[in-house]
Amino acid sequence: MSVEAILVGVYLASCTGIGVYFARRGADSESEYWVAGRSIGVAANAMAIMASLASGGSIIGVMGLAYKSGIPFTLALFAGAILGFPLAAVLVAAPLRRFESITISDFLTFRYPGAVARWCVPLFILFSFTVYIVAQMKAAGITAQVLLGMEYKTAVTASTLVFVAYVSLGGMLAVTWTDVVQGTLMLLVVLGTAAALTYDQGAPLAVLDRATEAAPKLGEMTQTPIASLLGIFTLWAAAIPVIPHIVMRVFTAKDAEGARVSLNLAMILYSILILAAVLIIVPVGILLHPGLQDADQVFLKVMQGQFPPFVRGLGIAAVLAAVMSTTDALLLACSAAVTHDLLGPFLARKGERVRRLTTAAVPWAIGLFAMACAYHPPKLITTFYSSAIGLLSASLFVPLLAGLWWKKANRIGGSASILVGAVVYLALELGGFAIPKFSPVLFALAASAGAMALGSALGKPPAPEISLRIERLHAN
Amino acid sequence: MFYRLGGKDAAFLLVVFGLSAVGFVLPQLRARAWHGVSWFGWWMAALMVAGPLVGYLHMRTGARR
Known part of the structure; x- marks a missing residue:
């Protein structure tokens, strides 16, 4: 067995071990399973948040996107994602944490009581995140295919079985602690690769000069x-405060x-x-591996060509870590959307045993469905899942912010805002209109805000108990 | 009409998103390049460095509403 395969085996076994270790605590209560008993400290939570966001898209996909679409476009996307954090930290984190719920749907259903928040929000999450999971699985598959020589479908199947196992066993505690390990591994490998390439190829700016000369x-x-640039920036800036795998953190x-x-x-x-x-790895990839058919393979080709088996093994483990750290969090958020948001009232009547069985079974159902979809992978993973995330930005950003900060936001405004944002986004994204790619989210957010303002002006003010509770969220 | 956002928090968001907006509205940033990469790209890279650092200092130096 090769060194790479042994390292990957050790990594996968460690992840499963963490899931088994936390299985008993995760089963104790809903709060332990879905939100780790609200017990995670700052450092671990920061690393887990970073790992959740830094998906296969952020290692495989970001480099593929820069290779194919250029550095400025790629940085517009990721600057949006990064600047979404101040929005989340300043406008969402504190009041939403004080709300003491489990999912974003809990808050929206409380703030805008009715069928739209109750059913549409979890269904949008389920749809968007299944697409996101499929994209991550492609990253896992091509990594093992290129670096381990494994068959694509076998690699997708193996990684799916491992992360579904530890999510279903250990819930958020297992997800958080595997994410901490995975985030550390990702940082070490990406920064280590960048440092080694700088040592080998020369100063980054000099390499950038050569790369842009070869491929302007x-x-x-x-x-x-x-x-398009403004659209992709806004899409991610608006997504970070609302995407459930970050909000659950x-x-x-x-x-x-x-x-x-x-x-x-x-x-x-x-x-x-x-x-x-x-700025460091992609320019080297352009110089050493020009004209790649599948741009998403650029990092893997650099690893394959430049490093010995032990480092390649770490590289594979890091990419799998990136994929799994996001996919496990996505899967948990999807499972929460089904088990807690959609089936919650039904399961509450059925007793503890049925709740536990359903909680364990739902991740398997979603994971296996996504795995079957991933057998026929999308072309460029970052653009593929960005389109799906746009649906969540368009439908949830305005209702969440208005629900937390605007006193007059009411049930009609909130419901209209969710629906109009989603419908306008989907119509423009799928309707074949001649508009720049990624710009639909700009129109959808404007329409969602307009629907919120109009609906809230026409509907009754929010009930006093709702206003009182929201008021308390803003108390220092 | 709105719940009150603290002055420091509001200033922080204004600075971060104001600087982002500059990147999109100035055509000069898209027309010129440095080391082969357009100034727009470098502007975004600078935001990615400055935003998190300023944000962290803001949170650690008594950002309160």
Whole structure:
């Protein structure tokens, strides 16, 4: 057996071990399973948030995107994601943490009582995150295919079985502690690779000069419409405060201040990771491996060509870590959408045993469905899952912020805002209109805000008990 | 009409998103390049460095509503 395969085997066994270790505590209560008993400290939470966001998209995908679409477009996307953190930290983290719920749907259903928040929000999450999971599985599959020589479907199947096992066993505690290990591994490998390439190829700016001379498209942005750049930036900036696998981390924090600080620390770590990948590793990839058919393979080709088996093994483990740290959090959020949000009232009537069985079974159902979809993978993973995340940005950003900060936001406004945001986004994204790619989210957010204002003006004011509770969320 | 956002928090968001907006509205940033990468790209990279650092200092130096 090769060194790479042994290292990957050790890594996968460790993840499963963490799931088994936390299985008993995760089974104790809903709060332990979904939000780790609200017991995670700042450092661990920051690393877990960074790892959750830094997906296969952030290692495999970010480099593929920069390789194919250029550095400026890629940085517009990731600057949006990074600057979404201040929005989340300042406007969302503290009041939402004080709400003491488990999912974002809990808050929206309380704030805007009715069928739209109750059913549409978890269904949007389920749809978008299943797409996101499929994209991550492609990253796992091509990594093992390129670096281990494993068959694509076998690799997808193996990694799926491992992360579904530890999510279903250990819940958020297992997800958080595997994410801490995975985040550390990712940072070490990406920064280590960047440092080794700098030592081998020369100063980053000199390499960048050579790379942009060989492939001027890498640094140019004239071919990208400004609406696309603004769209991709806004899409991710609006997504971070609302995407459930990040929001659930707010609920796992010990207190509101811890949630705010850990979001900011995560932003620093994520920024370092992305800049090292885009500005140091991609230019070397362009120089050494020009004209790749599948741009998403650029990091793997660099690892394959430049490093010995032990480092390649770490590289594979890091990519799997990136994939699994996001996918486990996505899977947990998807499972919460089904088990807690959609089936919660039904399960409450059925007793503890049925609740536990369903909680363990739902991750398997979602994971296996996504695995079957991943057998026929999308082309460029970052753009693929960005489109799906746009649905959540378009439908949830305005209702969440208005629900937390606007006193007049009411049930009609909130419900209209969720629906109009989603419908406008889907119509523009799928309707074949001649508008720049990624710009639909700009129109959808504007429409969602308009629907919120109009609906709240026409509907009755929120019930006094709702206003009182929201008022308390803002008390220092 | 709105719950009150603290002055420091509001200033922080204004600075971060104001600087982001500058990146999108100034055509000069898209027309010129440094080391082969357009100034827009470097502007975004600078935001990715400055945003998190300022944010962390803001949180650690008594950001309160």
